[in-house]
Amino acid sequence: MGEGTALGRVRGLGSAHHGSHHWLLQRFTAAGNLLTVGYLAFSLLLLGDFSYDSVRVWLAQPLPTLAIALLVVSVFWHAKLGMQVLFEDYLHGAVRFAAILLVNLAAFAGTAAGLLFLAQIMMTSVGERTATQAAQNAFAGMTGGAGQ
Amino acid sequence: MAERPLSPHLSIWKWGPAMLVSILHRASGDGLALVGLPVLLWWLGALAGGPAAYESFVGYATTIPGIVVLVGLSWALFNHFCSGVRHFVLDIGAGYDVEANNRWSVVTTLGGVALTVAFWAALLLV
Numbered sequence: 001m002g003e004g005t006a007l008g009r010v011r012g013l014g015s016a017h018h019g020s021h022h023w024l025l026q027r028f029t030a031a032g033n034l035l036t037v038g039y040l041a042f043s044l045l046l047l048g049d050f051s052y053d054s055v056r057v058w059l060a061q062p063l064p065t066l067a068i069a070l071l072v073v074s075v076f077w078h079a080k081l082g083m084q085v086l087f088e089d090y091l092h093g094a095v096r097f098a099a100i101l102l103v104n105l106a107a108f109a110g111t112a113a114g115l116l117f118l119a120q121i122m123m124t125s126v127g128e129r130t131a132t133q134a135a136q137n138a139f140a141g142m143t144g145g146a147g148q
Numbered sequence: 149m150a151e152r153p154l155s156p157h158l159s160i161w162k163w164g165p166a167m168l169v170s171i172l173h174r175a176s177g178d179g180l181a182l183v184g185l186p187v188l189l190w191w192l193g194a195l196a197g198g199p200a201a202y203e204s205f206v207g208y209a210t211t212i213p214g215i216v217v218l219v220g221l222s223w224a225l226f227n228h229f230c231s232g233v234r235h236f237v238l239d240i241g242a243g244y245d246v247e248a249n250n251r252w253s254v255v256t257t258l259g260g261v262a263l264t265v266a267f268w269a270a271l272l273l274v
Contacts, residue, residue, distance in 0.1 A: 027236070030235075034229070052202040059195060072188075072192075086174065114192055117196040
């Protein structure tokens, strides 16, 4: 098997010799999903209470925030690779190209949105802690006590 | 003309467990991508948005259609997880003889259902 003709390569016909890259990344992100989604599933089971305060206080901690940030990156990347294979199998020509373009944009947009939501959840929590601390200090100042 | 077997074709095939696990892997994976990821972002966005946004999310999630979607997504997740682990095993070159392949295809598919039941049982009963 040769490399195909020069014209064929330019047109994207035949192997571009990058197939293993997609294949490997699908596996690497699968391993990432295994760890991070497994962490989320066990965390939710242990949490039990799914009220707003309970979930947000849990998620705003450093380790859950990091784990879910990694989850967002890993699952969107993995989903992008998987959707691409679906499109390559069932769509053809311009529609296929448009669909792959769209799924790439959607994966980046989804990743960015997920990370921004996590940042916002974390910052809300930090803001509340600062406010609580300030209130405690003010109360301590009023009563002349140590504030603990 | 001699009677010869026809080439394999879309309508000429014999059903096997490996086919089931293959198409379920694709369906559950793409289902997770198309439905699961928007729900994930909705959940995170609701948590970021505040109590009212979160109440709205929970309100939709606890309706009958919402529960059906969540249970369906959890099945898709656990199914995709089991058949994904099967892919890792196949990637190292193991499990290709017909008997083992059929057996693990069945175990994989049933495993996804069992994990779904176990997850919801642990969530609701423990």
